[in-house]
Amino acid sequence: MALSAPLRMRRGGSLTDVVLAYESWGQRAADGDNVIVLFTGLSPSAHAAASTADPTPGWWEYMVGEGRPLDTRRYQVICFNSLGSCFGSTGPASPRPDGGGPYAVDFPDLCVEDIAAAVRMGLEALGIPRVRALVGTSLGGMSALAFAALYPGFARELVVISAAAAALPSAIAIRSLQREVIRSDPAWQGGRYAPGPGPRDGMRIARKIGLMSYRSALEWEQRFGRERREPDAGEVPAFGIEFQVESYLDANARKFVDGFDANCYLYLSRAMDWFDLAEHGDGDLVGAIAAMALRRALVVGVETDFLFPPRQQVELATALRQAGVDTRLELLPSVQGHDAFLVDRPRFGALLRDFLAAGAGADAKGQRLATA
Amino acid sequence: MALSAPLRMRRGGSLTDVVLAYESWGQRAADGDNVIVLFTGLSPSAHAAASTADPTPGWWEYMVGEGRPLDTRRYQVICFNSLGSCFGSTGPASPRPDGGGPYAVDFPDLCVEDIAAAVRMGLEALGIPRVRALVGTSLGGMSALAFAALYPGFARELVVISAAAAALPSAIAIRSLQREVIRSDPAWQGGRYAPGPGPRDGMRIARKIGLMSYRSALEWEQRFGRERREPDAGEVPAFGIEFQVESYLDANARKFVDGFDANCYLYLSRAMDWFDLAEHGDGDLVGAIAAMALRRALVVGVETDFLFPPRQQVELATALRQAGVDTRLELLPSVQGHDAFLVDRPRFGALLRDFLAAGAGADAKGQRLATA
Numbered sequence: 003m004a005l006s007a008p009l010r011m012r013r014g015g016s017l018t019d020v021v022l023a024y025e026s027w028g029q030r031a032a033d034g035d036n037v038i039v040l041f042t043g044l045s046p047s048a049h050a051a052a053s054t055a056d057p058t059p060g061w062w063e064y065m066v067g068e069g070r071p072l073d074t075r076r077y078q079v080i081c082f083n084s085l086g087s088c089f090g091s092t093g094p095a096s097p098r099p100d101g102g103g104p105y106a107v108d109f110p111d112l113c114v115e116d117i118a119a120a121v122r123m124g125l126e127a128l129g130i131p132r133v134r135a136l137v138g139t140s141l142g143g144m145s146a147l148a149f150a151a152l153y154p155g156f157a158r159e160l161v162v163i164s165a166a167a168a169a170l171p172s173a174i175a176i177r178s179l180q181r182e183v184i185r186s187d188p189a190w191q192g193g194r195y196a197p198g199p200g201p202r203d204g205m206r207i208a209r210k211i212g213l214m215s216y217r218s219a220l221e222w223e224q225r226f227g228r229e230r231r232e233p234d235a236g237e238v239p240a241f242g243i244e245f246q247v248e249s250y251l252d253a254n255a256r257k258f259v260d261g262f263d264a265n266c267y268l269y270l271s272r273a274m275d276w277f278d279l280a281e282h283g284d285g286d287l288v289g290a291i292a293a294m295a296l297r298r299a300l301v302v303g304v305e306t307d308f309l310f311p312p313r314q315q316v317e318l319a320t321a322l323r324q325a326g327v328d329t330r331l332e333l334l335p336s337v338q339g340h341d342a343f344l345v346d347r348p349r350f351g352a353l354l355r356d357f358l359a360a361g362a363g364a365d366a367k368g369q370r371l372a373t374a
Numbered sequence: 375m376a377l378s379a380p381l382r383m384r385r386g387g388s389l390t391d392v393v394l395a396y397e398s399w400g401q402r403a404a405d406g407d408n409v410i411v412l413f414t415g416l417s418p419s420a421h422a423a424a425s426t427a428d429p430t431p432g433w434w435e436y437m438v439g440e441g442r443p444l445d446t447r448r449y450q451v452i453c454f455n456s457l458g459s460c461f462g463s464t465g466p467a468s469p470r471p472d473g474g475g476p477y478a479v480d481f482p483d484l485c486v487e488d489i490a491a492a493v494r495m496g497l498e499a500l501g502i503p504r505v506r507a508l509v510g511t512s513l514g515g516m517s518a519l520a521f522a523a524l525y526p527g528f529a530r531e532l533v534v535i536s537a538a539a540a541a542l543p544s545a546i547a548i549r550s551l552q553r554e555v556i557r558s559d560p561a562w563q564g565g566r567y568a569p570g571p572g573p574r575d576g577m578r579i580a581r582k583i584g585l586m587s588y589r590s591a592l593e594w595e596q597r598f599g600r601e602r603r604e605p606d607a608g609e610v611p612a613f614g615i616e617f618q619v620e621s622y623l624d625a626n627a628r629k630f631v632d633g634f635d636a637n638c639y640l641y642l643s644r645a646m647d648w649f650d651l652a653e654h655g656d657g658d659l660v661g662a663i664a665a666m667a668l669r670r671a672l673v674v675g676v677e678t679d680f681l682f683p684p685r686q687q688v689e690l691a692t693a694l695r696q697a698g699v700d701t702r703l704e705l706l707p708s709v710q711g712h713d714a715f716l717v718d719r720p721r722f723g724a725l726l727r728d729f730l731a732a733g734a735g736a737d738a739k740g741q742r743l744a745t746a
Contacts, residue, residue: 107612168600169600170591170594170595171591171594171595171597171598171599171600171617171618171619172586172590172591172594172595172619173591174600174617174619174620175582175586175594175619175620175623176586178615178617178619178620178623179579179582179583179586179623181613182579182582183555183579185613186575186579188560193612203558207551207554207555207558207579210547210551210554211551211583214544214547214548214551218544219542219543219544219545219680219683222542222543222544222547223542223543223544225543226543227543228540228541228543228546228650240479240565241553241557241640241644243550244647245543245546245550245647246543247543247544247546247547247550248546248547248550251547251550251551268613272613275616275617278600308591308680311591
């Protein structure tokens with residue numbers, strides 16, 4: 003969709019002719035109260051699940067669909083590609099409205115709040131004045147928190163998965179290093195690379211650093227041990243790939259590099275470092291949350307998550323409760339680290355199904371009491 | 375010292391005119407039974423502590439000296455710069471004996487066992503036929519294990535700190551990525567860079583990746599939080615350094631790059647990935663250890679160590695006990711991660727002091743019994 007109004011950016015500047023890519027599944031109820039907005043992590047597109055228009059599996063295929071935890075017979079699920087990304091929404095790789103090539107590093111500073119603001123404008127364009135739930139994973143968890151802070155009362159329920167109110171210094175260090183690797187690649191050319199491959203070496207290495215923070219040591223021990231790669235893969239060049247774990251990382255990183263624009267990566271990555279929910283309460287996290295006027299929240303963390311470790315979800319859930327929000331906190335023993343929500347289907351599927359059902363149950367009870 | 379005999383390498387080839395840098399502190403007892411050999415991690419030199427020849431503080435200053443845990447009034451402590459390193463011992467940066475410039479990538483494949491073999495030859499040159507204890511940290515712990523496996527009965531006691539019998543896939547992934555970053559720097563030139571700076575960008579980034587695995591998220595949270603760097607440090611370039619944690623990493627990495635040769639780094643790093651103590655027992659770890667003929671062992675791990683997590687020290691200590699070695703296992707709650715042995719002085723100092731004293735006590739008791 004094309005937004006009619008300009009988008010004023012949090013750190014200054016504004017964007018005109020903003021385009022947002024989105025997908026939706028399920029039908030909106032007459033009262034419009036069954037909408038779930040899905041906020042994505044740094045790298046996914048709006049294609050969370052298969053649809054008639056695009057029958058390929060989406061990044062959260064097991065979660066969204068008929069009979070699935072976000073049950074599209076019951077809810078309308080809407081997912082936007084984040085502002086600043088490169089899968090159809092306006093970002094650094096998009097052409098400037100005046101026709102002068104891609105924005106590149108002239109794209110205005112991007113904050114998580116800007117991603118939320120774009121979604122708000124997108125929902126307005128769709129005629130949706132309020133929603134049932136905001137659901138976000140990783141960066142998407144931050145985007146959902148930013149949305150709730152900027153638009154109090156817009157949503158009743160909030161689900162934050164493998165995210166936090168602000169990044170830890172260790173997570174900042176990892177992302178800072180990923181950005182440095184990309185910027186150190188001569189092919190980055192100060193951000194002015196020609197449309198096309200761009201800084202592939204830097205992106206490949208940045209992705210590998212990312213993968214090391216997304217998964218867990220324990221998972222790799224179980225999956226790869228000290229196995230060598232397939233012997234038929236040819237001779238090993240000096241200091242080249244020998245172990246299965248190296249092979250896995252390399253294949254994943256090469257696939258990623260083909261799909262993601264380097265400048266978009268830099269902007270989205272930095273936005274995660276900058277985000278600090280407490281800023282919305284002048285430094286007071288509980289105050290920032292109290293102003294959201296939420297009813298219920300689900301906060302999910304994973305014990306093996308190195309990027310957003312469980313103590314951060316404990317901190318967030320504690321603040322939610324102190325702000326009077328009926329909050330469920332779940333710390334899961336999944337071995338897949340930060341990325342567990344993509345792969346640990348039984349645990350995550352059951353949690354979201356239960357949380358939404360309990361909310362619907364509470365509503366029904368409230369209605370019966372009101373009618374009685 | 376210059377070794378008179380050639381050093382045959384475990385994976386083939388041999389080195390002639392091998393030079394080993396070493397330092398020693400304290401006097402050897404008449405029976406020669408008070409020698410402690412110190413094996414270093416990947417990056418330190420032989421300068422573990424100040425000496426008359428070099429009064430600057432060493433990398434384990436608090437541990438080695440008169441009245442310190444490795445008490446040089448009582449023990450003679452000897453530390454070699456590892457074969458393959460660049461602080462005085464023969465390695466890829468050393469000139470070839472035939473005068474054709476540095477070995478660079480023509481240096482033969484380096485294994486942890488080769489580091490141990492060089493130390494064995496060095497001790498022989500010093501006229502030392504047996505020692506009291508082998509003490510190793512990180513890579514040095516692997517070198518000490520390799521030494522004990524190659525030369526059964528040479529040492530009575532073994533101290534392995536923040537190391538393991540073999541690297542986990544997650545540690546291999548980290549080191550593999552560090553090597554890839556160095557090799558991707560155009561200044562590496564396939565390993566044939568001219569003597570001088572070499573691939574500085576690659577080395578700087580590799581060091582930062584290393585630092586993220588050497589320290590712990592918890593420590594950085596306590597030290598840096600989300601503090602911004604000093605405001606007087608000037609304007610932040612786009613995507614440049616903003617947070618204190620980024621500033622700390624950058625300063626440390628730039629210092630490191632000035633001192634360490636890139637090819638030496640590649641060789642030592644790969645040696646750690648290759649090492650697998652069980653190979654010395656044809657795949658049986660307990661068998662490999664039983665053949666060492668050790669009497670006592672101390673295995674130390676740190677709860678926040680990401681590179682060699684505690685379950686690896688549990689595994690090693692269990693195998694030592696199954697092999698009949700009187701073994702003490704200590705898992706410390708230090709927040710400094712893999713590098714804790716460099717900085718958590720009270721905990722590590724007390725452990726080593728106690729372990730050595732208990733050994734001396736056991737000896738004295740044994741002598742009294744023998745005399746009675």
